Amino acid sequence: MMNKNLTQRQQEVFDFIQQYIEVNGYPPTLAEISEKLSIQPNAARTHLLLMQRKNVLRYVPNISRGIELLKQKRHGIPIYGTAPAGHPFLSQENVVENFEVRNYISASTDVFGVYVRGDSMKDAMLVSEDLVFVDPKKTPRNGEIVVALVEGEPTIKRYYKEANAIVLKPENKKYQPIIIQKSDDGFRILGVVIGVIRSLDKKKIDTLVEEHKAYGKASVN
Amino acid sequence: MMNKNLTQRQQEVFDFIQQYIEVNGYPPTLAEISEKLSIQPNAARTHLLLMQRKNVLRYVPNISRGIELLKQKRHGIPIYGTAPAGHPFLSQENVVENFEVRNYISASTDVFGVYVRGDSMKDAMLVSEDLVFVDPKKTPRNGEIVVALVEGEPTIKRYYKEANAIVLKPENKKYQPIIIQKSDDGFRILGVVIGVIRSLDKKKIDTLVEEHKAYGKASVN
DNA sequence: ATACATACTGTAAAAATATACATCATTGAT
DNA sequence: ATCAATGATGTATATTTTTACAGTATGTAT
Numbered sequence: 224m225m226n227k228n229l230t231q232r233q234q235e236v237f238d239f240i241q242q243y244i245e246v247n248g249y250p251p252t253l254a255e256i257s258e259k260l261s262i263q264p265n266a267a268r269t270h271l272l273l274m275q276r277k278n279v280l281r282y283v284p285n286i287s288r289g290i291e292l293l294k295q296k297r298h299g300i301p302i303y304g305t306a307p308a309g310h311p312f313l314s315q316e317n318v319v320e321n322f323e324v325r326n327y328i329s330a331s332t333d334v335f336g337v338y339v340r341g342d343s344m345k346d347a348m349l350v351s352e353d354l355v356f357v358d359p360k361k362t363p364r365n366g367e368i369v370v371a372l373v374e375g376e377p378t379i380k381r382y383y384k385e386a387n388a389i390v391l392k393p394e395n396k397k398y399q400p401i402i403i404q405k406s407d408d409g410f411r412i413l414g415v416v417i418g419v420i421r422s423l424d425k426k427k428i429d430t431l432v433e434e435h436k437a438y439g440k441a442s443v444n
Numbered sequence: 445m446m447n448k449n450l451t452q453r454q455q456e457v458f459d460f461i462q463q464y465i466e467v468n469g470y471p472p473t474l475a476e477i478s479e480k481l482s483i484q485p486n487a488a489r490t491h492l493l494l495m496q497r498k499n500v501l502r503y504v505p506n507i508s509r510g511i512e513l514l515k516q517k518r519h520g521i522p523i524y525g526t527a528p529a530g531h532p533f534l535s536q537e538n539v540v541e542n543f544e545v546r547n548y549i550s551a552s553t554d555v556f557g558v559y560v561r562g563d564s565m566k567d568a569m570l571v572s573e574d575l576v577f578v579d580p581k582k583t584p585r586n587g588e589i590v591v592a593l594v595e596g597e598p599t600i601k602r603y604y605k606e607a608n609a610i611v612l613k614p615e616n617k618k619y620q621p622i623i624i625q626k627s628d629d630g631f632r633i634l635g636v637v638i639g640v641i642r643s644l645d646k647k648k649i650d651t652l653v654e655e656h657k658a659y660g661k662a663s664v665n
Numbered sequence: 666a667t668a669c670a671t672a673c674t675g676t677a678a679a680a681a682t683a684t685a686c687a688t689c690a691t692t693g694a695t
Numbered sequence: 696a697t698c699a700a701t702g703a704t705g706t707a708t709a710t711t712t713t714t715a716c717a718g719t720a721t722g723t724a725t
Binding site for chain 3: 230232233262263265266269270273285286287
Binding site for chain 1: 711712713714715
């Protein structure tokens with residue numbers, strides 16, 4: 224994250240502070256900065272004052288470790304509700320909440336993400352390059368979509384528990400269901416899919432719509 | 445974020461520290477904590493030492509503001525690549541990256557989110573309750589999906605620029621395109637849709653698949 | 666050539682912070 | 696009934712951290 228306005232030395236100071244906070248959880252003292260850069264505390268102080276003018280950090284005099292890095296406070300994305308007509312839509316007042324994935328998909332703390340590959344779930348609207356969020360703590364119910372390890376390979380399928388076996392159904396007629404016998408080793412449910420996120424560009428939109436419409440025709444065969 | 449193991453007083457201390465860091469960017473001194481809770485600095489110190497034993501924070505003696513809150517370091521969600529067979533899939537080594545929406549949808553810094561309502565874009569796989577990410581800085585190209593303000597009402601449609609007008613096409617045969625004359629006032633493009641996120645539970649999955657299959661039948665009529 | 670901003674050194678002093686005792690009250694567990 | 700853990704007070708002291716001066720040097724734009 225190079226700040227174009229900063230001089231080389233200032234950037235070094237900035238980087239050190241950033242790293243220090245990452246490691247320690249609190250900002251460094253002037254002495255710590257100066258030691259690292261082999262300069263005097265006073266020189267470090269000057270840097271902070273100059274950088275403050277450039278608005279990349281806040282330096283509070285007389286406060287030990289009174290350094291706050293600005294800019295990269297880009298946390299969450301504002302979400303606007305459906306504003307009442309008349310109001311300027313994009314105003315602060317219409318911010319309903321701030322987006323944080325963890326809040327949005329509200330799952331246990333150890334959710335993880337996996338990219339979808341292939342088209343075996345395309346009828347459930349999961350296509351290649353989508354990123355699915357998986358909750359490993361959740362026990363799958365029939366019909367839910369799960370990520371499972373079948374013979375060492377991760378796969379995304381619909382889950383159905385039957386008398387003596389577990390059936391993993393793809394959502395695409397081109398593919399056959401996978402049947403897991405109770406004795407099967409090398410099989411493991413990694414978790415339940417609780418969300419998807421898709422990055423859209425024009426090409427992706429077009430592909431999606433094509434596939435979607437093709438489905439209609441295919442189903443008449 | 446209530447920590448079950450903490451006593452009430454400890455929770456108060458924890459909450460204050462959290463809030464203080466949020467506001468100032470660096471942790472408080474013992475004196476600041478003690479002042480807020482109307483106790484002696486020494487008492488505050490004891491709390492920190494006790495809480496450290498409970499692993500909710502780190503307190504470094506002799507270091508001013510030497511407090512680091514632990515636990516809520518839950519930033520981003522780990523994303524696993526498709527692991528080579530044999531490797532334990534869910535191991536740290538397979539973490540490809542850490543999920544941050546802003547990185548994922550890679551847009552200008554002022555992206556925002558809006559919830560989708562209605563089914564006018566259902567054929568482009570945008571359904572009610574989906575959250576779309578919108579980039580206000582991006583200029584729409586023909587065929588891209590945009591969020592626009594039409595007579596004060598926000599709406600999501602496909603964008604097409606024609607000789608004398610702009611056409612906003614829904615992706616659902618039930619609805620008619622909206623045609624905007626150049627002179628039209630009260631019309632404004634708010635941004636281009638660059639991503640979607642959907643929270644999935646079993647009910648939502650079922651609804652999606654139902655609608656998706658129904659599309660096939662409808663399109664044969 | 667001459668400001669001006671950056672990038673320092675070095676030292677003493679001032680201010681901000683943390684800590685060591687000594688002491689006490691309350692509560693829950695053995 | 697007593698121990699251990701929590702939650703405190705209060706004061707003097709030690710330590711950490713910042714700051715005020717007083718200088719020096721270098722490059723760059725005017």
